[in-house]
Amino acid sequence: MSYGAWIILTGSLVGVSCGIVGCFLILRKMAMLADAISHTVLLGIVLAYLVSHSLEGIYMLVGAGIIGLLTAFLVQVLDTSGVQSDAAIGVVFTSLFALGVILLSAFAGKVHLDVNHALMGEITFIPWDTLTINGMDLGPSAVWMLGFVLILNLILIFFFYKEIKISSFDPAMATAIGIPVIFIHYLLMSMVSITTVASFDSVGAILVVAMLIVPGATAYLLTDRLIIMLCISAVIGVASAVGGYYAALAWNISISGSMASIAGLIFGLTFILSPKHGLLGKVLARRSISTQHS
Amino acid sequence: MWNEILLTLQDANTQWVLFGSILLGIASGVLGSFALLRKQSLIGDAMAHAALPGICIAFLLYGTKSIGWFLIGAALSGLLATYFIQSIIHHSRIKEDTAIGLVLSVFFGFGIVLLTKIAQSENGNQSGLDDFIFGQAASLVGNDVKVISSVAIVLLIITYLLFKELKLFTFDRQFAKGIGLPTGLLNALLMTLIVSAVVIGLQAVGVILMAAMLITPAISARYWTDRLDRMVIIAGGIGALSGTLGTILSSMANSLPTGPVIVIAATLMFLFSLVFAPKRGLVSKGVKLYKLRKEVARETVLQTLYDLTESTTTSGGEIEFTPQAIAERRPMSDRKLQANLLSLEKEGLVVNSGDKWKLTSNGAVESYEITLNNRLFETYLMYEMKFAHLQLAANDSWNYKELSAETLNELKGYMAVHDRTPKLDPELFATFGNHDEQKREVN
Numbered sequence: 001m002s003y004g005a006w007i008i009l010t011g012s013l014v015g016v017s018c019g020i021v022g023c024f025l026i027l028r029k030m031a032m033l034a035d036a037i038s039h040t041v042l043l044g045i046v047l048a049y050l051v052s053h054s055l056e057g058i059y060m061l062v063g064a065g066i067i068g069l070l071t072a073f074l075v076q077v078l079d080t081s082g083v084q085s086d087a088a089i090g091v092v093f094t095s096l097f098a099l100g101v102i103l104l105s106a107f108a109g110k111v112h113l114d115v116n117h118a119l120m121g122e123i124t125f126i127p128w129d130t131l132t133i134n135g136m137d138l139g140p141s142a143v144w145m146l147g148f149v150l151i152l153n154l155i156l157i158f159f160f161y162k163e164i165k166i167s168s169f170d171p172a173m174a175t176a177i178g179i180p181v182i183f184i185h186y187l188l189m190s191m192v193s194i195t196t197v198a199s200f201d202s203v204g205a206i207l208v209v210a211m212l213i214v215p216g217a218t219a220y221l222l223t224d225r226l227i228i229m230l231c232i233s234a235v236i237g238v239a240s241a242v243g244g245y246y247a248a249l250a251w252n253i254s255i256s257g258s259m260a261s262i263a264g265l266i267f268g269l270t271f272i273l274s275p276k277h278g279l280l281g282k283v284l285a286r287r288s289i290s291t292q293h294s
Numbered sequence: 295m296w297n298e299i300l301l302t303l304q305d306a307n308t309q310w311v312l313f314g315s316i317l318l319g320i321a322s323g324v325l326g327s328f329a330l331l332r333k334q335s336l337i338g339d340a341m342a343h344a345a346l347p348g349i350c351i352a353f354l355l356y357g358t359k360s361i362g363w364f365l366i367g368a369a370l371s372g373l374l375a376t377y378f379i380q381s382i383i384h385h386s387r388i389k390e391d392t393a394i395g396l397v398l399s400v401f402f403g404f405g406i407v408l409l410t411k412i413a414q415s416e417n418g419n420q421s422g423l424d425d426f427i428f429g430q431a432a433s434l435v436g437n438d439v440k441v442i443s444s445v446a447i448v449l450l451i452i453t454y455l456l457f458k459e460l461k462l463f464t465f466d467r468q469f470a471k472g473i474g475l476p477t478g479l480l481n482a483l484l485m486t487l488i489v490s491a492v493v494i495g496l497q498a499v500g501v502i503l504m505a506a507m508l509i510t511p512a513i514s515a516r517y518w519t520d521r522l523d524r525m526v527i528i529a530g531g532i533g534a535l536s537g538t539l540g541t542i543l544s545s546m547a548n549s550l551p552t553g554p555v556i557v558i559a560a561t562l563m564f565l566f567s568l569v570f571a572p573k574r575g576l577v578s579k580g581v582k583l584y585k586l587r588k589e590v591a592r593e594t595v596l597q598t599l600y601d602l603t604e605s606t607t608t609s610g611g612e613i614e615f616t617p618q619a620i621a622e623r624r625p626m627s628d629r630k631l632q633a634n635l636l637s638l639e640k641e642g643l644v645v646n647s648g649d650k651w652k653l654t655s656n657g658a659v660e661s662y663e664i665t666l667n668n669r670l671f672e673t674y675l676m677y678e679m680k681f682a683h684l685q686l687a688a689n690d691s692w693n694y695k696e697l698s699a700e701t702l703n704e705l706k707g708y709m710a711v712h713d714r715t716p717k718l719d720p721e722l723f724a725t726f727g728n729h730d731e732q733k734r735e736v737n
Contacts, residue, residue, distance in 0.1 A: 003626060011582050025392075026388075026389075026392050028391050029391055029392070030391070031376055031389075031391045031392040031394070031395040032391040032394060032395055034395070035395050035398070035399075039502070045729070049579055057655060072369065078568075079300060081576065082574065083568075084330070084336045084513075085511050086333055086334075086336045087330055087512075087513045088334045089336065089504070089559065090335045090336060090338075090339060090505050090508075090509035090510075090513075091509055094502075094503050094505055094506030094557050094561070095506070095510075095511070095558065095561035095564075096504070097502065097503065098553070098554035098555075098557035098561070099554070099555075100552075101428060101551060102550060102551075102554045102555065102558065103327055103556075105550055106550070115467065135398055146403075182600060190653060195702065207402070207403050207406070208398065209395055209398070209399040210396075210399035210402075210403050210583075212395075212419060213297030213395040213399060214399065214400060215394050217388055217392050217393075217396050220387070220388065220392075221386060221388070223389075223409055236651075248733065251411070252414065253407045253410045253411055254406050254407055254408065254409070254410040255649075256403070257403045257404065257405070257406030257407035257409075258403075258407050258411065259400055259403070260400055260403020260404070261400065261403050261404045261407055262416070263400065263403075264396075264401075264404070267396065267400070271382065272384060273384075274612060277386055277387055278386075279385055279386075282385075282500040
């Protein structure tokens, strides 16, 4: 496969995994918690490196998973001890992120990560960092990691689909019929953490948030059915990745940044044009009502 | 260590920077309090991220680094982001948190695009725009500090002059509208003030962590007081202190970026407030909870003894009870029950004979009071709607002696309907107890 094709594949995998997980975040009104986790994952990666002295994907996944859960847990703890929830999120993510940045600059010489890389990602380098087993070149390791995370997410969603769905739409009923709501909450948080860390290399911490939230929010304006929302969200994720790549190629700009911008553009169009929930649709509906009455 | 700090402080540039970060900390702490109370802390985060494209566009249009134009660009794109967030919430079914995350990440992504564009241009390297991401107070020069400080002072003066109006608007928007304040204008003004506080902090703290300057000092101050004027002053103080600490530490160690150090300093102060603040802090809450549990356990034991005595005296049985009988009525662990009985014995409210316990006449008076109070409360809860005029501050502050005679009589009437009137009069109990002893003496 060519250089460009690998990048498109990587971007699309990011788009699909983030798009699918993101839908649940939007339905559960936890978008800002995902934002917080995507920031604190940096601390997880730095700590994983300091403990294991390697940049292997698996250590990163474990470290990020632990810190992601810790973030969700700390927010929960502060929330229950009386801090209002937006401030709880704000305090936890800024402090853990600041700690990550300080550690990173304190060990700057030794870690191969640098801060800008962590923030913006380096999708252009992905095709060169290949996975080789027994001398066989199996393609970029980021693609393998993203593929693994995507399949894991799909399996988890497949097995817990009913539980996740009910607890997202009606937590009180879910608790009443005996679904472990807390477990589902932390399961989703771990999915967010590992998806974030797998996408980290490609699009960076901040833009993961764009890929998590924007496709899901767009799909939310287009349909009322969860399964269709998941599919639309995945398609929009891929579309922003591909569109972002070509836009970046055309104007010679950051690929991850243009992926986020294209996603934003798609959302803007949907916000105006969506048949049911868009601005235009609402104006038309209002007009048809007023003509009926006159 | 101290010499080193003093040496750092003698540097003229550091003094300027320090002055700037103190004013910055005060301004963001003060305005952060308003944002926090309006539950809009995370909008500050969105504003800070969204300022990045504004700064880049200002650079592209103006050509060189200029703090004034940067501030204007950042403020405009911050306000635009706020407007987008509010209109997405208003015009679609998307909720606030999604709208904030969406606008924040798309604006930031667009900012990164512009940043890469600038990096390719000829004078891109000297732009120093990277400093805006994590903040580098050391990169501030005298002119920057002058601009930042004057903006901060203007913000503080506006807040001081309009304090009453902003306070009213923050706590009760409807009322503010009712007495004729221009709430739309005040909302726009407050947003502009917050955006300006965010924008002047960007160079020192950075776009990602600027939110912490708004949130952390304000939420820490919330622990110490219930009054807005004091909260604003405390938040300003905490902001100033973390600004000072961050700047000194980061200029002593060159590799440390200023923003994260300031944020960690503020977080430490937050943790201190969380644990040690009077009234709301975890320690004082823990002490309060411990005292309450102790009080409840004492009352439970006394009331149980009363209940048991009440039922046996009416049916003419023993008035001494084993701990097992008490625990059977109201379950409690053996150790806790023993400890409570012993401390009640010290108070002279119960007496111990062998394995059994009974109320003394003092204990009967005390336990009668407790039982009457609790049963009246039960009755009140049953007929809560009829007694809605009572306006209890909290359920645990119930005391029947504070009720008016009329209400008390009414309540006692309902209590009798349900056969919950305490039947064992403590004065009768005293004679009954004496009678018991007399009987024993006779025998």
